Each structure stands twice: as C-alpha cells, then as structure tokens.
Amino acid sequence: MVFKRKLECVSVGFDYPNIPKAPRSCRRKVVNKRTDAMDLLASLAGKLLEECESSSASSNAFEVNTHENCRKEIKQEDHLKSESSDQGNSVSRPTYEKTCVVNSFSFPDDGILERTPVCETKNVKSEGVTEERGDVIVNTGFEQDGGLGADAFNLEDATALGVQFPKSVCVDGDVKSPSCLNKTSNGSLDRQGNHTKLGRDDDDEKLYSYHKFSSKFKSYRSPTIRRIRKSLSSKYWKQMAKDFGHYRADAGVKALYRKRKSCYGYNAWQRETIYKRRRSPDRSSVVTSDGGLSSGSVSKLPEKRDSVKLSIKSFRIPELFIEVPETATVGSLKRTVMEAVSVLLSGGIRVGVLVHGKKVRDDKKTLSQSGISSEENLTNLGFTLEPGPSKAPVPLCSQDPLVSLPIDPTNLSERSAVSPTLDTETPHPDDVANPGNIVDNNHLELIPYQKEITVDEEEPSTDPKALVPLPALEAEALAIVPLNQKPKRTELAQRRTRRPFSVTEVEALVQAVEELGTGRWRDVKLRAFEDADHRTYVDLKDKWKTLVHTASISPQQRRGEPVPQELLDRVLRAYGYWSQHQGKHQGRGGGAHKDLDMNRGRAVEAGVSV
C-alpha cells in the first residue's frame, strides 16, 4: 500500500504574511478546526500503519532507496488478538497495542518533506522468522496544492501491493472514525509501581512523562535556557503553523500542531535539513544535512576520480521499541517516536559504516580498503546510528526505549497524546542526580540492536577503535553528524514529568501561602521551595489552584495521594482570607493574619509537621 503525498516544506526564508492577532479565543477556534482535520488525517494514517500487518513482502535489512526522502522502518509486533483488518471496521474495534521497532529514518534532502515510512511487520509469535512487510508510505505532509483529496493517495499502488485498505481509510469515507476519538482504556499500560515514592494523585492519568530532560535545564529562572527554548519553539513554528493553517485551511488539514511540543520534531529536523556544502579536510566534498542524524540510504552521486560522493538518505538507527495503543493517533505515534529518537540522540550516538551489510569497524581503513570506492556500487554502503558510547552518558535520559502511550480516553485527547508516558520502572528524574541507575536501563535496551548488527560482522575486528565515538572515517565526508548534536540534547523539550506534590510539599505550600498570600508566587517559591528546582512558582500557583479545588470537592472525588483534611481546611481558610485581603497586607512578609497563625498552630498540634 502506498500512500504518498508531499509536504511542501516551507523554506526557512519563507515570507509569512502578517496575520493580525485576533483575540485568543478566536484564534483558538480556528486552530481547533484544523485539529479535527489533523485527527482525521491521523486516524487515517493510523489505519495505514495497521495495514502493515496484513501486507507482505520480504524485508531487506540494508535497503537503499533513493526516492524516499524520509522513511522509517518499523517492525510492529502485535500484542493482541488479530484483527480482521479487511473488515475495515475501524470503529469500535478492540483496542490493542503494538510495539514498533523503528530502525531507520531518512530525511529529506531537498526541502520537500516527503515521508515514507516503511513498515515491517511481524507477528510476535513468529519472532525472528521472516518478517512480513509492507511498504506503507504515509505522508505526513500535504499536497502542495493544498488538496488532500483522494488523489493524494495512490490507491493503485496500494492495490498493487496486495494491500487492502480498511474502509475507514478511504478518503471520502468517514475517516474520522471514532476509534480515534473514543478510546477505551483496556489497552493502557498500567505501570505505576515506581512512583510510589512520589506518590501519585492521579490514578486515571496513567500518563507519565516519558522522561525528563533535567528540570535544571529550565529550572527556576534560567533565562538562557528559556530563551533558547523560546527561540527554538514558539515563534518560528507557531508562525509556521499559523501560516500553514492559513494556506491549507481549505484542505481541511492542520498542517502543524498547535503546540510547540507537537511539532518539535519538525522543528528540529526541518531546520536542520537545510543543506549545506561542507568541505572536508581531504578535499572531499560533501553534501550534508547540517543537522541531523537525518538521512537515509546511500546513493551515488556524480563522482570524480578518487573521491566518493555520497548522499545519505537514511540511517538505520538502533532499535527503538515503541508501544502504542491501536487507538493512538499517528500524531501521537510520531511524537512518541520523536521522543524516543530524541532520547537516543541525547544519549550520544555514533555512526557505523556498513559495506555489503558488514560493519566496518576499523576506522583506520581507507574507504577503498573498505570497499567503498567510486567503482563500487555505493548502494552497498550503509550507515547506522548506534547508542553513543559511555562517553556521554545521558543522565537525563531516563526512559527505557519502550514507550507507551496512554489509552485512557481522556488522555488520548490531543494533548495527552503529546506526552508519552513514562515507564514507571524508570527512575525519577529527581533521582537522576546520579546518572548511573538510569543509564543502565537505557543501554541495556539499546544493546540488542548491536547484537543484531553482529550478524553482519564477521571480521574479528579486534580494533579497539571500533568503539571510538565518531569520527574517523577518512573521508570525513561521511561524518554527517550535527554540529550541535550533543549539548542540544533536548531543546525538543517535552512536557515535564508529572510530579505529584507530596503532603510535605503541600504543607509547605500552604504554610507559605498563609503567610504570603496568593499573589506572590515568586516569594512563595523562594520561601518554601527554594531548593526544589522542579517546582516553579507557576507550579506552586497551579498546585494551590488545585488544592483549593480539591478542598472544595467531596473527598470521594479526590484522587491521588490524599491530602490531610486538615491541610485542606487550611487551604480554604487561607484562600478565604486572602480573597478578602487582596493586596492589603501583601507587602511585608509578616503577620498580616492572625487567623492564619492560629491555623498553623492547630496544624502543629494535629501533628502535621514538615
């Protein structure tokens, strides 16, 4: 099955029309419409992915494809009962999850974002056996003409591949199948074990952030980071999204997600996909993506004698295990993959070179010695991305490669989908002070890939350098490593992991608010959470907000770690107090509230201590 479309990649220099800002509410509405469209698309694409299962073909580990600019190979493992996909009844189908193993990505090299994910599917049970595979070329882009009509999909190709589209995929059909909107939560992974320490106040929100990139990065007051963050995200992309929406609105598609998070993928990649010519020391001229671990298969370019020109269009990447509910949207899938990739990258990677499927480990070999020459068919050349050496352990990368998305109906909303769940087995970022405990997990999971590779490496390459970080391929040309790869880490910031307030924290918060009032969060922060980098004043404010709410609802309706009623009482009291004394006593940090002082006294008596 082949779905193909293109996304006119808006060039960086694109001249956006000035869209006057309308009141938030208005603008939002527009966006929402596009969101629907996106869901629609996502739903549709989701079906395609599903279809991977039913398609068949042989797989080629080191495939080369010069046409696909953007591709990912995904091995899917069905974790559930089979489905009768040909029934095309996507509506109300049992939910189940899939584990995808993403092996390679390729990126555009011409400014056109044409993604062509290749799905390799296999039945879990028949592990290791011949994989079935279908080429699912799902577009994540859009027709240049803004049309997303049926012609956008090449159904013929699909048919040629013997793949059947579920009816819900038919373009004119009711693509917006409920399966994408009304989820059931059967499939959700309930992994909570590890958060006990932190407690959780939200059982139904089995959504934990995949991992966290150091709260320190954007901890309380970190101008620099924030600035970077901002420049990297919002403006540019929002504008982009807006304009996209503007131009494609009629296509019924939301080009880019409204939120930064949602498009960080593009954000990062697209930008870096601005190709540049670089000169390598040994006079090799290379066309490289200035940023990315992008790219894909190799193709031969016009060559000069003695030199080898390559165009890497895709990299095989270490296996990434991804598990998502069937009902997850493609959008969420993308994000999940993005997260996984980000994590991978943040952990440092190295490039592997494959010639005829064999890994060339001796970095000192010359290209020709390795069989890489202009004479050779460069399609035999391949590259891989592997987990970086211990060189740059990724302390903050705590998640294990297995990512799962929430299936909780409420969570599947656009937003929740944005944040991947955090495997509870994962150490909490807080405990990440010492990288050790986490890194392990990470690497263990990634290693399998290398084993897999092992299959194609006979040469008892005893060369210790084999494990050297990056570099040494003579023709630096091949070192298509983003200049800013390491530090960059994760500006592709994600939603911070949820960190329920402990009773202790709540107590501290209440105390502080009692004294300072509800309009001085910065002070509250300073006073009671000075050292809690992960608690920003906004967090505190938000927490207070929820506390007030919590305190005003029946205990039965509360969730998560219960907050002592006594504290809640204080919350209401303080709330009431400060509601009336707004502004008045706010200046100084002193006793502007005898009532509250009394409350505190009671608190102590009640045994609630810090």
Place this chain on the structure above:
DNA sequence: CTTAGGG
C-alpha cells in the same frame, strides 16, 4: 520575569 487564568 511575574501574575493570573484558561487549557
């Protein structure tokens, strides 16, 4: 950068 609120 902070606040204040909606999402």
Place this chain on the structure above:
DNA sequence: CCCTAAG
C-alpha cells in the same frame, strides 16, 4: 503541567 496575555 503547559501556554499566554498582561503587567
């Protein structure tokens, strides 16, 4: 928690 409009 995130995002933003306002200060």
